[in-house]
Amino acid sequence: MLYSTLTPARKRELLRERLAGKGLLRFPGAFNPLSARLVEEKGFEGVYVSGAVLSADLGLPDIGLTTLTEVAGRTAQVARMTDLPVLVDVDTGFGEPMNVARTVQTLEDAGVAGIHVEDQVNPKRCGHLDGKQVVDTATAVRRVRAAVDARRDPNLLVMARTDVRGVEGFDAAVDRARRLVDAGADAVFPEAMADLREFEAMCAAVDVPVLANMTEFGKSELFAAEQLESVGVRIVIHPVSLLRIAMGAAERALDALVAEGSLASQVPHMQTRARLYELVDYAGYDRFDSTIFTSTGHADRPAD
Numbered sequence: 001m002l003y004s005t006l007t008p009a010r011k012r013e014l015l016r017e018r019l020a021g022k023g024l025l026r027f028p029g030a031f032n033p034l035s036a037r038l039v040e041e042k043g044f045e046g047v048y049v050s051g052a053v054l055s056a057d058l059g060l061p062d063i064g065l066t067t068l069t070e071v072a073g074r075t076a077q078v079a080r081m082t083d084l085p086v087l088v089d090v091d092t093g094f095g096e097p098m099n100v101a102r103t104v105q106t107l108e109d110a111g112v113a114g115i116h117v118e119d120q121v122n123p124k125r126c127g128h129l130d131g132k133q134v135v136d137t138a139t140a141v142r143r144v145r146a147a148v149d150a151r152r153d154p155n156l157l158v159m160a161r162t163d164v165r166g167v168e169g170f171d172a173a174v175d176r177a178r179r180l181v182d183a184g185a186d187a188v189f190p191e192a193m194a195d196l197r198e199f200e201a202m203c204a205a206v207d208v209p210v211l212a213n214m215t216e217f218g219k220s221e222l223f224a225a226e227q228l229e230s231v232g233v234r235i236v237i238h239p240v241s242l243l244r245i246a247m248g249a250a251e252r253a254l255d256a257l258v259a260e261g262s263l264a265s266q267v268p269h270m271q272t273r274a275r276l277y278e279l280v281d282y283a284g285y286d287r288f289d290s291t292i293f294t295s296t297g298h299a300d301r302p303a304d
């Protein structure tokens, strides 16, 4: 009931423990707080909060228009719904290194287990589009150092995302990733890798966990979990997938409503009322209510 049963500190500790072990951690993107519960119930290891989803949710393109307050607010709502560690996309950190520091502390307060900050210029764009620009290494390093220095919980995972692959090529991306690890990054998110071999080489080049972004309609093929695991990738995100699936379903249903005048044909595709209530733990609230009434000896309500 009311959810998360673990403190943010414990979730961070658990993520660190899992990363110290072996295997791939799968982080589907939650497109709303409730979907985070679904992700947890299905047995995934973490929840991703995507900047692209957050922007799209507000009807905005993913070009750095969202504010820290919006991102932190939504992320806190997601994090409180799950015992899984939440990894959040903070784009370029919302400004200069001082802003990055504030971003990190604000998101620590929002209950996340990790953040990733990227080395694009502002306005940023989706990492799988052409025409991106990146900042120089010194600026990228300052962002990561600011993030690392600002965290109050040493277990908060500071992940450095580099967009250099799509701008200057793979070797430059490896150089950039190494510099960001030297600056204190706990993990690396190499954006827009061309193939599995590049993931493998990146994993071999840095001795911190590497993330793979399996976003659809992007530059990377959609590799399966076993393929990524076999080349040493430690975290995979499916950032926008659930939003795409939900929006695809919503559009098809609206078309049916227009064509058929009713949604009767769509009911088999819907999450049932019972399943929704299960996800929000309706029964848990009922139990709480009756326990309180019983224990306070409320006369009007029978104990059950």
Ligand SMILES: C[C@](O)(C(=O)O)[C@H](CC(=O)O)C(=O)O
Residues within 6 Å of the ligand: 049, 050, 051, 052, 053, 062, 089, 125, 126, 127, 128, 213, 215, 216, 218, 239, 240
């Ligand atoms: C991972 C990402 O940063 C996101 O915001 O989810 C995006 C995803 C996308 O636009 O498909 C990205 O830049 O890759």
Ligand SMILES: [Mg+2]
Residues within 6 Å of the ligand: 050, 051, 052, 062, 089, 091
């Ligand atoms: Mg993003």
